[in-house]
Amino acid sequence: MEELALEGGQPVRKNLLPYGKQWLDENDRAAVLSVLESDFITQGPMIPRFEEAVATYVGAKFAVAFCNGTAALHAACFAAEIGNGDEVITTPITFLASSNCVLYQGGTPVFADIKPDTYNIDPVSIESKITSRTKAIIAVDFTGQPVEVNEIHRIARDHNLLVIQDAAHSLGAKYSDKKVGSLADMTMFSFHPVKHITTGEGGVITTDSQRLYEKLLLFRNHGMTRNQDIIMRNEGPWYYEMHELGYNYRMTDLQAALGLSQLNRLDDFVERRREIAMKYQNSFIEMPGIQIPYQHPQSNSSWHLYVIRFKKEAFDKNRRDIFAALRAENIGVNVHYIPVYRQPYYQQIGYEQTHCVEAESYYEEAITLPLFPRMTNEDVQDVVRAVKKIYDAYLRTNIRFS
Numbered sequence: 354m355e356e357l358a359l360e361g362g363q364p365v366r367k368n369l370l371p372y373g374k375q376w377l378d379e380n381d382r383a384a385v386l387s388v389l390e391s392d393f394i395t396q397g398p399m400i401p402r403f404e405e406a407v408a409t410y411v412g413a414k415f416a417v418a419f420c421n422g423t424a425a426l427h428a429a430c431f432a433a434e435i436g437n438g439d440e441v442i443t444t445p446i447t448f449l450a451s452s453n454c455v456l457y458q459g460g461t462p463v464f465a466d467i468k469p470d471t472y473n474i475d476p477v478s479i480e481s482k483i484t485s486r487t488k489a490i491i492a493v494d495f496t497g498q499p500v501e502v503n504e505i506h507r508i509a510r511d512h513n514l515l516v517i518q519d520a521a522h523s524l525g526a527k528y529s530d531k532k533v534g535s536l537a538d539m540t541m542f543s544f545h546p547v548k549h550i551t552t553g554e555g556g557v558i559t560t561d562s563q564r565l566y567e568k569l570l571l572f573r574n575h576g577m578t579r580n581q582d583i584i585m586r587n588e589g590p591w592y593y594e595m596h597e598l599g600y601n602y603r604m605t606d607l608q609a610a611l612g613l614s615q616l617n618r619l620d621d622f623v624e625r626r627r628e629i630a631m632k633y634q635n636s637f638i639e640m641p642g643i644q645i646p647y648q649h650p651q652s653n654s655s656w657h658l659y660v661i662r663f664k665k666e667a668f669d670k671n672r673r674d675i676f677a678a679l680r681a682e683n684i685g686v687n688v689h690y691i692p693v694y695r696q697p698y699y700q701q702i703g704y705e706q707t708h709c710v711e712a713e714s715y716y717e718e719a720i721t722l723p724l725f726p727r728m729t730n731e732d733v734q735d736v737v738r739a740v741k742k743i744y745d746a747y748l749r750t751n752i753r754f755s
């Protein structure tokens with residue numbers, strides 16, 4: 354057996370392989386430079402072009418770009434008219450933004466449990482959390498695998514709820530052959546550098562609703578309008594009115610140009626992510642004790658993350674030790690995510706009784722392996738070798754798998 358790097362052996366890699374990373378090329382740089390040399394570096398022509406391209410790609414009528422995905426989610430909660438006392442059901446296994454956006458609007462996030470196989474929000478748990486104050490569901494396509502859209506829509510119809518899809522992980526993914534972005538009342542995509550395409554920081558909401566679209570535009574720009582059809586007076590050509598308390602959540606033209614250029618390579622990026630994920634699946638499927646990501650038959654994931662679970666009962670060491678051993682091999686593993694209600698802030702504002710059984714069990718065992726399009730096949734092999742090395746060292750000797 355090879356000696357683990359953690360115990361003084363040779364690490365599998367000389368330098369750290371990160372879990373995610375952007376891929377920029379000559380065209381991306383040229384696109385940004387051309388905006389730098391133009392008249393508008395913000396509020397110019399690139400924003401509507403990028404928005405139209407995103408809307409077309411996902412098959413939605415409208416897209417509104419924001420300075421980041423979190424701002425986009427905040428705007429979606431505003432457009433959904435979330436306010437004091439309103440409850441919004443979401444998952445605890447997500448990035449903080451998916452529930453913070455509800456708090457920004459004075460609403461109350463309510464955490465439903467996840468499914469033990471997909472790790473996405475469980476429709477049965479959603480139904481059990483509905484009260485007369487429930488207004489919306491924020492469903493997160495965790496790791497890039499779409500949530501069970503049909504079930505969630507049925508619940509939303511039955512209880513008159515709005516569905517916001519947090520698709521930060523699932524640009525390019527499909528559910529029953531329909532692209533994510535055209536499946537919910539509003540869908541959010543993030544363009545942070547670890548996501549499928551990047552604008553540095555950036556986000557977008559897609560929707561088919563003219564009414565929601567107009568609210569999103571208003572919110573992005575201080576609640577200000579010059580629209581002749583809705584202003585109350587007109588004092589002259591300079592005149593504008595503020596109708597809502599909005600923010601400055603605008604994207605710049607530099608970012609939009611980068612996004613437009615990156616969008617050209619999105620399908621290649623997703624294809625490469627799927628290829629790497631399949632290599633992982635094939636490598637780990639024969640390793641009992643490791644739970645590989647289950648894929649729902651109706652979903653076609655775009656694989657933002659690849660998460661495996663080291664089943665507690667199968668190993669001598671816990672997740673913390675396994676994580677440290679992988680890092681010592683220079684594999685940039687990560688954990689996505691700490692259940693949101695465990696955060697000190699959430700504990701202080703009333704979530705100390707919240708406990709989602711499946712989310713907790715997931716959190717104890719999950720490790721995210723590196724996955725990004727620019728990874729070479731050798732990088733993938735390094736990850737597989739490191740996992741096998743640690744598996745051989747830490748697997749319980751007397752374990753029997755049924």
Ligand SMILES: *Cc1c(COP(=O)(O)O)cnc(C)c1O
Pocket residue numbers: 421422423424447448450451493519521522543544545555556
């Ligand atoms: C990345 C991400 C967001 C948005 O993040 P920004 O960094 O603000 O663009 C929201 N939800 C999830 C699940 C994410 O992964």
